[in-house]
Amino acid sequence: MSRQMIEAIVNGEPVSFLASPTQTLLDALRDELGLTGTKEGCGSGDCGACSVQLDGRLVCSCLVLAPEAEGRRVDTIEGLAAGGVLHPLQQQFLEEAALQCGFCTPGFLVAAKALLERNPDPTETEIRFALAGNLCRCTGYDKIVRAVQAAAAQMRSAGALSAAPSSGGTR
DSSP, rough: OEEEEEEEETTTEEEEEEEETTOHHHEEEEEEEETTTOOOOOSSSSSSSEEEEEEEEETTTSSSBGGTTTEEEEEEETTTTTTTTHHHHHHHHHHHOOOOOOOOOOHHHHHHHHHHOOOOSSSSHHHHHHTTTTTOOOSOOOHHHHHHHHHHHHHHHTTTTOOOOOOOOOO
């Protein structure tokens, strides 16, 4: 099967990579670009471990074909921290002990970031709803919710969300 050149913006940087027409965005990120933070949990869009933002919209990268990324912006877990400084969500996940094995964590963080870009002051119910597409078998969800609440409060107080671009809907 012939491969085609894909040009996209990944984590703010222009990239080019070869992909087959049937290759998933998840596989292209991991295999072609070496971005292994995005994980494959189920391969069917049920677990959220492979969550990325595609043009600001939260998607399961296992359900998106790599050629669909042509000319688009893809944001992964690797793009969350800036200049070696953890994003407030990452810091709060650590402080609240909101992870154990860590396999699902990248998907939760990307989904939480998408939520906070849309809604800088979500209720607990809104957080749980926004993260419902992400599954964790280790931690339970209370610490994750508390981490998102703490990050949201920290980001609001720092004004980090006021200038954030509005992103699309959820999966």
